Amino acid sequence: MILDHQVFQRGIDGSLAGALSAEEEQSLRQHLATCPSCCEYLSASNRAIASLGGFSFQVDPTLNARVMAALRLRAEEGRRVLVRPHKQAQRHSVPLKNWAAFAVALSLSFAGSGFVYQMAERLAVPTHYVSAQLQAEIVVFWLLPSLCAAFCLLAAPREKGIA
Amino acid sequence: MESDTQRIARGLRRGDIAVLESLVEQYQFRLVRYLVSLLGRREGVDDFVQETWLRVLERGHSYDGRSRFEPWLFRVARNVAIDAMRKRPMLSLDASEDSAFRSTPASSEPSPYTLAARTQDAERLGHSLQTLEHVYREALVLRFQEDLSLQEISAIVGAPVSTVASRIYRGLATLRTQFTGDAV
Numbered sequence A: 001m002i003l004d005h006q007v008f009q010r011g012i013d014g015s016l017a018g019a020l021s022a023e024e025e026q027s028l029r030q031h032l033a034t035c036p037s038c039c040e041y042l043s044a045s046n047r048a049i050a051s052l053g054g055f056s057f058q059v060d061p062t063l064n065a066r067v068m069a070a071l072r073l074r075a076e077e078g079r080r081v082l083v084r085p086h087k088q089a090q091r092h093s094v095p096l097k098n099w100a101a102f103a104v105a106l107s108l109s110f111a112g113s114g115f116v117y118q119m120a121e122r123l124a125v126p127t128h129y130v131s132a133q134l135q136a137e138i139v140v141f142w143l144l145p146s147l148c149a150a151f152c153l154l155a156a157p158r159e160k161g162i163a
Numbered sequence B: 001m002e003s004d005t006q007r008i009a010r011g012l013r014r015g016d017i018a019v020l021e022s023l024v025e026q027y028q029f030r031l032v033r034y035l036v037s038l039l040g041r042r043e044g045v046d047d048f049v050q051e052t053w054l055r056v057l058e059r060g061h062s063y064d065g066r067s068r069f070e071p072w073l074f075r076v077a078r079n080v081a082i083d084a085m086r087k088r089p090m091l092s093l094d095a096s097e098d099s100a101f102r103s104t105p106a107s108s109e110p111s112p113y114t115l116a117a118r119t120q121d122a123e124r125l126g127h128s129l130q131t132l133e134h135v136y137r138e139a140l141v142l143r144f145q146e147d148l149s150l151q152e153i154s155a156i157v158g159a160p161v162s163t164v165a166s167r168i169y170r171g172l173a174t175l176r177t178q179f180t181g182d183a184v
Helices: A002-017 A022-032 A036-052 A063-091 A096-127 A131-155 B004-014 B017-039 B045-062 B069-087 B112-119 B123-131 B134-145 B150-157 B161-180
Strands: none
Touching: A002 A022, A002 A036, A002 B134, A002 B161, A022 A036, A036 B134, A036 B161, A063 B017, A063 B045, A096 A131, B004 B017, B004 B045, B017 B045, B017 B069, B017 B134, B045 B069, B069 B150, B134 B150, B134 B161, B150 B161
16 A cells, blocks of 8 residues: 555656656546545645745846847847958959969960970870860860969959058 | 747847847746756856847757747756856856755855745745755756746756656655655
8 A cells, every 4th residue: 555655656746747648647636536645745745846936036127128238239249240241242352463363374374285285296196196185185184274273363362461 | 820939930040139128028037037946046147147148149040939939048048057167167067966066155145045944934945945956956947937848858958858857756855855754
């Protein structure tokens, strides 16, 4: 019988914690209807739970205002951080030296391609190397990478001045 | 039809101050109550409250609106408190359950639990709440004051449901002794 009470008292704990199934709740309710000992256990548990609301503390009436002020400030800072890169992007323009570097790189690309083609063709003739294939390889492995590098120079951001 | 939680999630994703203001109004008391129960003291809680809301603003996009807002808010608050305690390891919240975290007031001000003892003429109850380990007190407050389910508490404290249930049972058993006089 004591064991039964212990089982049901664990059930009461489980019920209060919200861990019982509907069937277990039903079974517990039936037992409580006939068991003063378990009813007393439940009553003590409920008083213990009610006591949790007994501790007192005050919420500072200015707390909400302070929190909102901090939130507005942080939100404003966040907006400034978001806006800054956008403005920088709008201001971004390609400086003259980048254009010059681009022009040099472009010239070197074509001149270098031509030179490499000439050299390769001279070397390829004795071995019956197909000319069209040679041209394609030069375009893919020399001219395109050179052009990419030249355009990268254009897209490079401006250097920041030292304050 | 957009539910309340979806409206909150949308507002937080946009960083909408009006939505945050209504959340502060609605949840401030419960947030303070949870942090007081977690820390076992009133002192310094306002700083944690403010930091919690700032974190809500910054990480609000991670709230998806599919579950209730309170558990998510309490989890944020808990993380804020734990981060702060890690910087002051003497008050670590990460201590194991066995190494009792006794809530020690950091100042000479009476703790909320001492005040409870005075105002309710229930010194033994105040003492019991005061000395209850924070993990038990936290589980009890989340379950019985915040009315959260075991699953929601589990998500907040980052422990399995069975562990949360066990903490509630042990916390209840400790408090119950004040009303029955039984040994635990």
